[in-house]
Amino acid sequence: MSREKSLELLKLESLLNRVSTHHPLREEMANRLGRLSAGHFGESTAEHYMKYFPGISRQDVRLHDGIQPFQIDTLLISKECLVILEVKNYKGELHFDLDQRKLIRTIDGKIEIFQDPFIQVALQKFQLQRWIKRSGFPSIPIYSFIVIANSNASLTFQGEDLSKRKRVIFAKQLPTHLTKFMENFKGKNVWTDDHLDEFSARIKAEYIPYDSDVMKQYGISKDELNWGVPCPSCRLLGMVRRRDHWLCESCGSKSKDAHLHLLKDHQLLIGDTITNAEFRASTGIGSVKVARTLLNQCCTHNNRHSKARKYTIDLVR
Numbered sequence: 001m002s003r004e005k006s007l008e009l010l011k012l013e014s015l016l017n018r019v020s021t022h023h024p025l026r027e028e029m030a031n032r033l034g035r036l037s038a039g040h041f042g043e044s045t046a047e048h049y050m051k052y053f054p055g056i057s058r059q060d061v062r063l064h065d066g067i068q069p070f071q072i073d074t075l076l077i078s079k080e081c082l083v084i085l086e087v088k089n090y091k092g093e094l095h096f097d098l099d100q101r102k103l104i105r106t107i108d109g110k111i112e113i114f115q116d117p118f119i120q121v122a123l124q125k126f127q128l129q130r131w132i133k134r135s136g137f138p139s140i141p142i143y144s145f146i147v148i149a150n151s152n153a154s155l156t157f158q159g160e161d162l163s164k165r166k167r168v169i170f171a172k173q174l175p176t177h178l179t180k181f182m183e184n185f186k187g188k189n190v191w192t193d194d195h196l197d198e199f200s201a202r203i204k205a206e207y208i209p210y211d212s213d214v215m216k217q218y219g220i221s222k223d224e225l226n227w228g229v230p231c232p233s234c235r236l237l238g239m240v241r242r243r244d245h246w247l248c249e250s251c252g253s254k255s256k257d258a259h260l261h262l263l264k265d266h267q268l269l270i271g272d273t274i275t276n277a278e279f280r281a282s283t284g285i286g287s288v289k290v291a292r293t294l295l296n297q298c299c300t301h302n303n304r305h306s307k308a309r310k311y312t313i314d315l316v317r
């Protein structure tokens with residue numbers, strides 16, 4: 001596993017610790033984190049069912065189409081065709097508005113609108129086609145399915161395009177669905193075994209480590225996050241600074257260096273420099289002098305004086 005990927009994992013962990021529990025994309029962040037923690041899809045139901053596919057399956061394909069990078073959760077590779085699987089772990093009632101191109105989810109009486117997954121896979125397909133052409137492989141048909149991992153989700157559709165309805169399937173349906181789907185291609189090989197091997201090797205070799213600006217990715221600004229020094233025991237944010245330590249007013253734990261966790265989160269989510277004022281705003285420390293002492297202990301700084309001084313955090317490498 002690439003180092004950059006574990007950086008994405010660290011960033012997501014920091015983000016989840018500080019984003020509101022009501023944030024509409026929280027579930028998506030947690031899903032992504034879960035997948036990264038498992039290393040790949042290995043543990044998921046979808047992966048289990050993909051074993052029925054008569055070809056190769058590859059998780060987390062990240063390539064560059066010559067203009068920009070793109071990522072595909074799962075790609076099924078056969079001599080006849082390629083199949084993109086976009087796995088969604090959404091719970092609740094899912095309503096695909098095929099005309100308005102939206103996915104509306106209702107859960108616990110709350111309505112949320114997501115990007116139309118068909119738009120997402122259409123772009124993935126376009127970029128993959130570009131990459132295949134640029135890489136010198138013969139053109140091959142590419143199909144895509146939206147896979148709903150949670151078998152308790154309920155699905156409704158609105159719109160005229162019936163072919164799209166057929167492209168949304170539950171993970172459980174993958175074995176029968178893929179087997180039936182592939183029967184349409186019997187004897188219509190486009191690629192040879194050598195193509196398969198080479199393609200498989202190339203997507204591995206050209207894997208683009210993810211430049212994971214998770215804040216940008218989920219459209220979150222610094223002010224939306226809950227700051228405060230996290231308690232190492234109960235994880236609650238907002239330890240209070242006492243003379244020479246941090247105190248958790250919730251569980252009574254004390255810590256000498258709990259602010260390092262906050263600085264680490266700042267480095268991962270905001271950037272590797274911080275000013276005295278920013279540090280005070282995040283930690284709730286009132287005194288400029290106390291903040292300066294703590295920052296001097298763990299950061300280096302440029303020599304500019306007073307307010308303009310920026311401290312460099314080097315806690316994540």
Ligand SMILES: [Zn+2]
Nearest residue numbers: 231234248251
């Ligand atoms: Zn505590």
